[in-house]
Amino acid sequence: MAVRDLSVLLxxxxxxxxxxxxxxxxxxSIFILLNITLALLVILVAMNMQEALQFSIFPSLLLLLTLFRLGLNVSTTRSILSEANAGGVVETFGTFVIGDNPLVGFVVFVILVIIQFLVITKGAERVSEVAARFTLDAMPGKQMSIDADLNAGLISEQQAKERREKVEHEADFYGAMDGASKFVKGDAIAGIVIVLINIVFGLIIGMVQLGMGFTEAINTYMRLTVGDGLVSQIPALLIATATGIVVTRVASTGNLGTDVTNQLLRYPKLLYIAAGTIFLLGLTPINFFLTSAIALFLGFGGYWLLRTERLQEPPSEEEQAEAESESMKSPENVTSLLSLDPIEFEFGYALIPLADAAQGGDLLDRVVMIRRQLAIELGIVIPVVRIRDNIQLNPNEYRLKIKGNEVANGEVLLDHYLAMSPGVEDEDDLEGITTKEPAFGLPAKWISEDVKDDAELLGYTVVDPPSVVSTHITEVIKQQAHLLLGRQETKQLVDHLKETYPILVEEVVPDPLSIGDVQKVLSKLLRENISIRNLPVIFETLADFGKMTNDTELLTEYVRQSLATQISKQYVAEGSLIRVITIASDVEKLIADQIQQTEHGNYLSLDPSTQQTIIRSVSEKLEQVSIQEETPIILCSPAIRMYVKQLLDRFMPQVVVLSYNELSPDIEVQSIGVVNVA
Known part of the structure; x- marks a missing residue:
């Protein structure tokens, strides 16, 4: 155990x-001097700290110092009453204060006690109570402010965590100070009671047991009592003052001395007014020489401060422009411009109320919910969305960027609602501005609030503008999630999995697969809207097949088959029936025969005319499915699934391609069309 730890215990x-x-x-005497030293050290630390949390141990230290001082009071009282002696320090303090008049010395001591008890101690106690209550009341607002800054991209996840911890520590500290200030008050009361006991019982013991006269007894015990009171009350006064400084301290960049001088002397011209006032006082019977000297000192101080301010004036606009021009030439400044935000949401000035909490905007809160929703649905931690206004956009326009590239845009009218057509009513029956719903491309209209009820009666789905924007953001991020999963994000997912499945992770990473290989597999799953939240199953499959092949395309197919239950539930909405478009056996054989194997992987080598024929056949079947309002799903054999998906991805990326091995055994398959080349 360290020496410091032992010293506290001892x-x-x-x-x-x-x-x-x-x-x-x-x-x-040694302990009394030690007590004074500790109290002096505490008040010096309190004056030099920049914020209260830098002295977070103060509540506990306050309790220990108070107990130490009370222990000294008990020991000195025992010595005073039993031996009429409490050491040289107590004797010296008492003699110095009382002098030749015990009554005057006692009155001075009583005044000191009253100042400490009624002014400093009571004030510190009240401030501690108010600070604790206000800190607790402000916690929710501070937490919301941190979340808002995080969602706006102003701070990182680590910075947000540190600020949340600081808010919690502040609440704990001021709560502890509220309780610790009661020790200061109790200590002051105990000091007064001990003084009265020393005087009363000292007179009784001196006159009855020791045979002293009244004058001798009052001189002896009054001197010792006042000395004992002073050596106790002076440290108590310092500690009480330190308590007041700590609880009234506002966080700043300097210590108390720096803040006092900087803020008190912030307006040097006011020193001239003070100097003139003091000089005029010298024209009265007050000492003219003294007031003139003080006025001269104040005037010189004001002149010196004004002169210092002129020397420290900021450079002119021309000088600032020249300095900025020079700084732009530095390589460090240019390098900082290379950084890209993973996700950016920009909007025109008319949409500022969407993100401005002061105007009722809740976009920041919606983004928080989007990130949580996608973490649950996709199993990926979406980066912080940086939200900013852009005056180059149209007033009602917004756009979403991923890694600097625009992936979506749209327009919303804040004073309207978006009404999406049910498909059975005549749209001309509803007044509004014709548009398309940005997330799914459905026909819709912007309607005023006056016709909102009519639209709902007609069967329209009516959505407010913030919901339109948040839905669009959610769907776009889902579609582009594979772009957001890089090697660094994959490493974070692997580290998280390693906390609960260390052996499993060690069998996969770094041998036989690297982080890059794992990232490619996970990215391919996300590209086809397959959640990667079930990482243990994914890694179990990679551990089984990673030693057989390092082809990420094949590994992805193996993983998909391991996730058959998850995929089945994803595409079989209700019951156990799935309606699909199948591929004719001759077409499957044709595709399988055209798979070329190379050292860099396998690829499909079909002639253009055959490709067009297959794509045309698939397109015709999809049109029939869209009429029946079915989700377009193509079912084929496992050997060609990924090649069929690659073939259709460029023309029909929304088409879902599944293999037989990706469906649970209890799923009933019903074919609603067959793709052929005849």
Whole structure:
């Protein structure tokens, strides 16, 4: 155990010993000087800290110092009443204050006690109560502010975590200070009671047991009592003052001395007014020489401060422009421009109320919910969305960028609602501005609030503008999730999995597969809207087949087959029936025969005319499916699934291609069309 730890433990044991065991006068003198030293050190630390949390141990330290001081009071009282002696320090303090008049010395001591109890102690206690209550009341607002800054991209996840911890520590600190200030108050009351006990019982013991006269007894015990009170009350006064400084301290970049001088002397011209006022006072019977000297000192101080301000004036606009031009030439400044935000949401000035909480905007809160929703649905942590206004956009326009590239845009009218057609009513029956729903491309109209109820009666789905924007953001990020999963993000997912499945991760990474290989597999799953949240199953499959092949395309197919239950539930909405478009056996054989194997992987080598024929056949079947309002799903054999998907992806990326091995055994398959080349 460290020496510092032992010193604190021994100090607590010593306090208990002082309450029970009589101590000699020389040892009491050492402890009294130590008490004064500790109190002086505490107030110096309180004055030099920049914020309260830098002295977070103060509530506990306050309790220990108070107990130490009370232990000293008990020991000195025992020595005063039993031996009429409490050491040289107590004797010296008492003699110095009382002098030749015990009554005057006692009155000075009483004034000191009153100042500490009624002014400093009571004030510190009240401030501690108010600070604790206000800090607790402000916690929700501070937490929301941190979340808003995080969603706006102003701070990182680590910075947000540190700020949340700081808010919690502030609440704990001020709550502890509220309780610790009661010790200061109790200590002041105990000091007054101990002084009265020393005087009353000292007179009784001196006159009855020691045979002193009244004058001798009052001189002896009054001197010792006042000395004991001073050596106790001076440290108590310092600690109480430190308590007041800590709880009234506002976080700043400097210590108390710097803040006081900087803020008190912020307006040097006011020193001239103060100097003139003091000089005029010298025209009265007040000492003219003294007031003139003070006025001259104030005037010189004001002149010196004004001169210093002129020397420290900021450079002119021309000088600033020249300095900025020089700084732009530095390589460090240019390098900082290379950074790209993973996700950016920009909007025109008319859409500022969407993100401005002061105007009722809740876009930041919606983004938080989007990130949580996608973490649950896709199993990926979406980066922070940086939200900013852009005056180059049209007033009602917005756009979404991923890694600097625009992936979606749209327009919303904040004073309207978006009404999506049910498909059975005549759209001309509803007044509004014709448009398309941005997330799914459905026909819709922007309608005013006056016709909102009519639209709902006609069967329209009516959505407010913030919901339109948040839905669009959600769907676009789902479609582009594979672009957001890089090697760094994959490493974070692997590290998270390693906390609960360390052996499983060690069998996959870094041998036989690298982080890059795992990233490619996960990205291919996300590209086809397959959630990667079930990482244990994915890694189990990679551990089984990673030693057989490092072809990420094949590994992805193996993983998809392991996720058959998840994929089945994803595409079989209700019941156990799935309606699909199948591929004729001759077409499957044709595709399988045209798979070329190379050292760099396998690829499909079909002549253009055959490709066009297959694509045309698929397109015709999809049109029939769209009429029946079915989800377009193509079912084929596992050997050609990925090649069929690659063939159709360029022309029909929304088509879902599944293999027989990706469906649970209890799923009933119903074919609603067959793709052929005849």
């Amino acid at each position: 100090g607590v044991i010593l306090i208990i010993v002082m309450l029970v065991v009589p101590l000699p006068g020389w040892l009491l």
